[in-house]
Amino acid sequence: MKARVLVVDDERAIRDLLADAVRHAGYEVLSAPNGEEALSLIGKEDIHIAIVDINMPGMNGIDLLRKIPDISPGTIVIMITAYASVDTAVNALRYGAFDYILKPLIYEEVIAKIMRIDQYLKIKRENQILRQEMERHYDFHNIIAKSQSMRNVFDVVRKVSSTASNILITGESGTGKELIARSIHFNSPMKEGKFLTINCGTIPITLWESELFGHEQGAFTDAKSRKEGYLQIVKEGTLFLDEISEIPLDAQVKLLRVIDNKEFTPLGSVTTQRLSARIIAASNKDIKQMVGQGTFREDLYYRLNVIHIHTPPLRERKEDVPALVRHFIRQFNQELGKNVAGVDNMTMKLLLSYNWEGNVRELKNVIERAMIFCDKELIGNQDLPAELHESRKISKLLGRGDLRQSMKEFEKIAILSVLEEVSFDKKKAASILGLSKSSLYRKMDELGIAYSTGNSQK
Numbered sequence: 001m002k003a004r005v006l007v008v009d010d011e012r013a014i015r016d017l018l019a020d021a022v023r024h025a026g027y028e029v030l031s032a033p034n035g036e037e038a039l040s041l042i043g044k045e046d047i048h049i050a051i052v053d054i055n056m057p058g059m060n061g062i063d064l065l066r067k068i069p070d071i072s073p074g075t076i077v078i079m080i081t082a083y084a085s086v087d088t089a090v091n092a093l094r095y096g097a098f099d100y101i102l103k104p105l106i107y108e109e110v111i112a113k114i115m116r117i118d119q120y121l122k123i124k125r126e127n128q129i130l131r132q133e134m135e136r137h138y139d140f141h142n143i144i145a146k147s148q149s150m151r152n153v154f155d156v157v158r159k160v161s162s163t164a165s166n167i168l169i170t171g172e173s174g175t176g177k178e179l180i181a182r183s184i185h186f187n188s189p190m191k192e193g194k195f196l197t198i199n200c201g202t203i204p205i206t207l208w209e210s211e212l213f214g215h216e217q218g219a220f221t222d223a224k225s226r227k228e229g230y231l232q233i234v235k236e237g238t239l240f241l242d243e244i245s246e247i248p249l250d251a252q253v254k255l256l257r258v259i260d261n262k263e264f265t266p267l268g269s270v271t272t273q274r275l276s277a278r279i280i281a282a283s284n285k286d287i288k289q290m291v292g293q294g295t296f297r298e299d300l301y302y303r304l305n306v307i308h309i310h311t312p313p314l315r316e317r318k319e320d321v322p323a324l325v326r327h328f329i330r331q332f333n334q335e336l337g338k339n340v341a342g343v344d345n346m347t348m349k350l351l352l353s354y355n356w357e358g359n360v361r362e363l364k365n366v367i368e369r370a371m372i373f374c375d376k377e378l379i380g381n382q383d384l385p386a387e388l389h390e391s392r393k394i395s396k397l398l399g400r401g402d403l404r405q406s407m408k409e410f411e412k413i414a415i416l417s418v419l420e421e422v423s424f425d426k427k428k429a430a431s432i433l434g435l436s437k438s439s440l441y442r443k444m445d446e447l448g449i450a451y452s453t454g455n456s457q458k
Helices: 012-024 035-044 061-071 083-094 107-137 148-161 177-186 205-213 230-234 249-261 287-293 298-304 318-336 345-353 359-373 391-398 403-421 426-433 437-447
Strands: 004-008 028-032 049-053 076-081 099-102 167-170 195-199 238-242 278-283 307-310
Touching: 004 012, 004 035, 012 028, 012 049, 012 107, 028 035, 035 049, 035 061, 049 061, 049 107, 061 076, 061 083, 076 083, 076 107, 083 099, 099 107, 148 177, 148 307, 167 177, 167 298, 177 195, 177 238, 177 278, 195 230, 205 230, 205 249, 230 238, 249 298, 287 298, 318 345, 318 359, 318 403, 345 403, 403 426, 403 437, 426 437
Parallel strands: 004 028, 004 049, 049 076, 076 099, 167 278, 167 307, 195 238, 238 278
Antiparallel strands: none
């Protein structure tokens, strides 16, 4: 969509010639002979660019410029002025004009300015769409969590997102620690700022200070130019320190000082800078155990652990598997140009029986691979990797404690999966499961399955 342009000039000849030139360049054009009519049009129409003459009777261009943001904050204004009024045009820039053009008008230059602004507006719209998509993706309502353990996690996340407190997220690799951190950021007052991820295990020990705080030119032998550190780049956003357990002890001291004092100094600088970012740390190791071993500072642990969120492994929340599978199928249908409807019942049983040592990340990779090989409507066992077929994986799961209890848990997950697929329509679910409706109700009572998600009593 090209920008819509409004030409405002009290001289009809100039107004008409400029409007014709802009229209000839492929833009939709409106025109107004004075500021009052221009304001009326801007109030009614979606105007992207307004080209305004400074010297007009009644409401002059500067007055119009100052009123436009109240009616249409997104409208960009270019001022038209004569050579003798350049100072006035420069003053207009202070009031928010994007640019100015001089009389006599050179229409090619005017069109070039409009094209540059149009490109700028296009990029701005794309960025807004991208940000909205990011916010939608990380909105709490879009997080896949059917299990009570994950619902408890997101109850905590909702409460802490509005604060600026430091947070420590723990859990095995692949459990979604960064997803939790991003959800906190995009639902917090910091969401307009950057979300910056640092994998602490990838930074060499000798570069920690430089990477975190930045450095000035000549601060050390290889500092050939000034470099901004992560704390400078993130500004008032969120700094996510992944694998915080990998930070060397001497760097831990410096990080603690920054968190305590809310300020830092780049290497080679004498100017202290304010820390405005929120810090969220994550680890797949037991930090408290590391404190006891002397490999992680106790004081830093408590400063980071103001709020602790633990992400449970997928093997402890198997009821999330069906919902995650459906989510990944939708995602990869779009990415791979496929039209897979789901997985067949035997395949779902196999996915539910697997131990998922790699957690959600491993499940995502398995579904992506299956989608690539699947050439039918439903993913089948033949589309899954060989390791999922190994009976020892199933034996390992069923061998955990009481066999009867393990089978009950498996049965509960299987029934829940079918119920969710049919939106809790009991008649359809009973038919798919090969049960009578009364038997399904009895099973649901035995296994503690609710009759409805809140919108169905079929």
